[in-house]
Amino acid sequence: MKSATTGTRGMFTSDRGMNNFNNRMFTFFVWGISACIILFICALLYLILQKGLPSLTWDFIMGLPSEMEEGGGIGPALFNSFYMLLISLLIAVPLGMMAGIYLAEFAPENKVISFVRICVEGLASVPSIIFGLFGIALFVEMFQVGLTIIGGAVSLAFLNLPVMTRVTEEAIRAVPQDMKQASFALGATHLQTIRRALIPTAVSGIVTGICLVAGRAFGESAVIILTAGVTTSGEMWDFNLLSPGETLAVHLWYVQSEAIVPDAVSISDKSAAVLVFIILMFNILFRIPLWIKERKSR
C-alpha cells in the first residue's frame, strides 16, 4: 500500500513545498494590496469628511449662496444636483434599459449590430466634456435656450445612456439560458419572459449600473458647466426647467477657482463633505432593497 502511494507520488514531480510557499506569498500579496487600498480610501474619506462635517449647519445646506460676503449657503446648488439627477435618470434609465434589452434579446447577430455595440462601448468612455460640447450645440445654439437645467439634465442623460445600455445588456446576458428556456417552455411570450424571468434575475446588475450612473451624474462637472452654467436662479425650490442649473459639484469648483467670497475654502470643504456623504448614501440606499431581497431568498 505504502509503496503504491510513493509510486504515484513519483509521477507528479512538482514541488509541493514551493507551491505552498507561492500560494502563501500570493495570498499575502493580495491581502496587503487590498489593505493598502482600503486604508487609502478610508484616509481620503476621513480627510474630506473631517474637514467639512463638523462645521456643517442646516443654514449652510439650505441657505442661498452669496457673491461677496461670508456665510453663503449651497441650497439652490444642492437642489439643482438632485433635480437634474432625477431628470437625467428618468431619461437615461428607461432608454438605456430598453436599448440594453434590445441588444441582449432581440438584436440579430450581424455586422451592423456589432458595429452599434462597438459604438456604445466607445461612447461609454468618451470624455464627458465632449457631451458638454454636444449639449451646447444642441441647446444653446440650435434651440437657443441658453444655459438651463433641462439642457444640463438631457446632456447628462446622454452621457450616461451608453453606460446604462452596456450594463443592462451584460446583466441580461448573464442570466442563465436555462432560466429563459424554462419560462418559454411554460408558454410565456418573449415579453413576459423578459419582464418576469430575465429582469428580476438581472436586477442586481442593473441596480449596480444605476448606482454607477447616478454617482457619475451627481459628481459630473464639465457637462454641467457647459450646458447648465455656473449660476443658479438664486431661489430655493426652483422647479423651472429653464433656470440656470449650477450643481453642487460645479459650485465646489466655482468657489475654489473663481469666487471672491472670503470664506471660499470653508465653503468648498463643506461642499465636498456634503457631496461625498450623499454619494455614499446613494450607494447604500440603492442596495437596501437588494439586501432585503437576498435575505428573503436565503
Place this chain on the structure above:
Amino acid sequence: MQPIAMSAKDLSVSYGDSPAVRKVSLDFAAKQVTALIGPSGCGKSTFLRSLNRMNDLIPNCVVTGEIWIRDQDVNSPSTDVVSLRQKIGMVWQRPNPFHKSIYENIAFGPRYHGVKNKKKLDEIVEESLKKAALWEETKDRLHNSALALSGGQQQRLCIARSIAVKPELILMDEPASALDPVSTSKIEELIAELKQDYCIVIVTHNMHQAARVSDKTAFFLNGEVVEHDLTHNIFTNPQKPATNDYITGRFG
C-alpha cells in the same frame, strides 16, 4: 390501447448543414411513458426539443416533417406557440428553478395564462406540489427561496412547475441524471404516479431506469430510430443487433 397523444412523422432536424435527427416517426400514447435511449449525441434532446418547438430558440436549427398533437400541426406557422407550450411541459437535466420563492415558481406559469385570483393560485400551487410529491416538505416554507431546496427537491419543483399549467404531455430530458440515488427513485416514483394523467416522454442514459419507468422504448442511433417497441420486448428480446449491443453495454 390508449389513444395517441402526439405523433411525429418523418421528422428531421438539422443544425445548419449537419443533420441531427433524420426522418424519425414515433407515436406517443396517452397515459404512457416512452423512454428514448441511445448513445450520446444521437439526437435525443434535439428530437425532444422539436416536440414543443423549443428549437425555435436556436437560430440555425431547421425542422422539417410533421408533428401532430391531436389534430393540431405543431410545425405549422399558424400554430400558437404559446398555447402549444402550455400543453407540453418540459423538465431539464439540471434543475432550473427561477430565483424566486417556491410559491412564485409554481404560480409563474398560471399567471402567464391569466390566473389572477389569489385563492385559485393557492389551490393550483398546493395541487401541483402534491402531485409532485413535494407538498409535505415545502408547505411550511412556500415563500422561501426555491434555491434553498436540495437538487432533488428542485427537480420535483420543476416538475410541479410544469404541471401547474395543466399540460397534456411532459417531456423530460435526463431528469434524474444529476441526482443522487434516493432522489432518483423519488423522481421515478413520481413518473409512475404522473403517468395516470399525462403522456410522458423521457430521455435517459440509465438502462435500468428506462426498464423500470417506461412502457415503450425507442432506441436512437445517429439521428434515426433503430427500434421502437414495448420496453419489455426491447430489453428482453431486441430485434436489431445494434439495440442488443447498446443495451448490453457493448457500445455507447
